[in-house]
Amino acid sequence: MQLTLTRPDDWHVHLRDGDVLARALPHTAARFRRAVVMPNLRPPVATAEALRAYRARILAALPPGADFEPLMTLYLTDRTTPDEVAAAAAAGAFAAKLYPAGATTHSDAGVTDLRRLDPVLEALAEHGLALLVHGEVTDPDVDVFDREAVFVERELAPLVERHPRLRVVLEHVTTAEGVAFVREAPPRVAATVTAHHLLMNRNALFAGGLRPHHYCLPVLKRERHRRALLEAVAEGHPRFLLGTDSAPHPARAKESACGCAGIYTAHAALELYAEAFEEAGALDRLEAFAAFHGPDFHGLPRNTGTVTLVREPWTVPEAYGEGPERVVPLRAGATVRWRLAGGSGM
Numbered sequence: 001m002q003l004t005l006t007r008p009d010d011w012h013v014h015l016r017d018g019d020v021l022a023r024a025l026p027h028t029a030a031r032f033r034r035a036v037v038m039p040n041l042r043p044p045v046a047t048a049e050a051l052r053a054y055r056a057r058i059l060a061a062l063p064p065g066a067d068f069e070p071l072m073t074l075y076l077t078d079r080t081t082p083d084e085v086a087a088a089a090a091a092g093a094f095a096a097k098l099y100p101a102g103a104t105t106h107s108d109a110g111v112t113d114l115r116r117l118d119p120v121l122e123a124l125a126e127h128g129l130a131l132l133v134h135g136e137v138t139d140p141d142v143d144v145f146d147r148e149a150v151f152v153e154r155e156l157a158p159l160v161e162r163h164p165r166l167r168v169v170l171e172h173v174t175t176a177e178g179v180a181f182v183r184e185a186p187p188r189v190a191a192t193v194t195a196h197h198l199l200m201n202r203n204a205l206f207a208g209g210l211r212p213h214h215y216c217l218p219v220l221k222r223e224r225h226r227r228a229l230l231e232a233v234a235e236g237h238p239r240f241l242l243g244t245d246s247a248p249h250p251a252r253a254k255e256s257a258c259g260c261a262g263i264y265t266a267h268a269a270l271e272l273y274a275e276a277f278e279e280a281g282a283l284d285r286l287e288a289f290a291a292f293h294g295p296d297f298h299g300l301p302r303n304t305g306t307v308t309l310v311r312e313p314w315t316v317p318e319a320y321g322e323g324p325e326r327v328v329p330l331r332a333g334a335t336v337r338w339r340l341a342g343g344s345g346m
């Protein structure tokens, strides 16, 4: 069996920098025409100038002949000003990323008090930039599995109301509560959905022992939450967008007494989504999810050209790279049921 789709986009990816960028970017660019690049480098991409420089490094790292467009994001901090937003817009930024301080990997420079950010959010709306939200509270009293649901109720719903012109994306939605919020929200609110949250529940963290390569944030949830995500994408709801959250880390940082959060999926991103849609009996919905919902929501043109997937299992390498810096991908040493066969207009 074979599936040919309009070239898709990834609305949330971590490409990193330097050697990791050089390794990860070809995986992303082989599958996606555009990708929204997360700004959580060290130091973060928090100025228009840093954003321009990072885009230039990404373009320089592209394989020759690749037709790929990075959509750049500005990292919001407590010190971001409306002027910086205007400068980022002039530099061609696509969106701004809100990390509650301490919520996830490289988020220590994030925002501590959301309400103080209102003038900056107004500036985003004015310049037509979307707000991409890591939707978890950081309150240590809140159970880690409840942090998204509490954030949606406590922070996100009021924020969406306070800013009636702002386009808002709840990034990597993981809960039934997050899904319900998007379903009920106005059409300017969407969510991205990862392949790993569609394919795994929290049992995967403990299958036969502790599995650091299944640890990400927001953390995997119960089966009923996975079902809610699958239902939303399988019914073809237009405000659920493909966002891999592919997040490479060196094996030494994950296979550790205090392993960091992030799952690398760029090597098989579209193929893994095809598995999830197949499980849901919704392969006919994959193209719109991957290639139409995102540009339609963000007011961008849909892509031309195609990619083709073949239902032909292949074995994922144990790692990309060597030694302690190697990146261990999802399904390392195991099979993925769909294979990327190529495309046109790439």
Ligand code: NCD
Pocket: 014, 040, 104, 105, 106, 134, 215, 216, 217, 218, 245, 247, 248, 261, 262, 263
């Ligand atoms: C991401 C990373 O490693 O940068 N990690 C993750 O678990 N998803 C950060 C993020 O998107 O939260």
Ligand code: ZN
Pocket: 012, 013, 014, 038, 245, 247
């Ligand atoms: Zn992410």
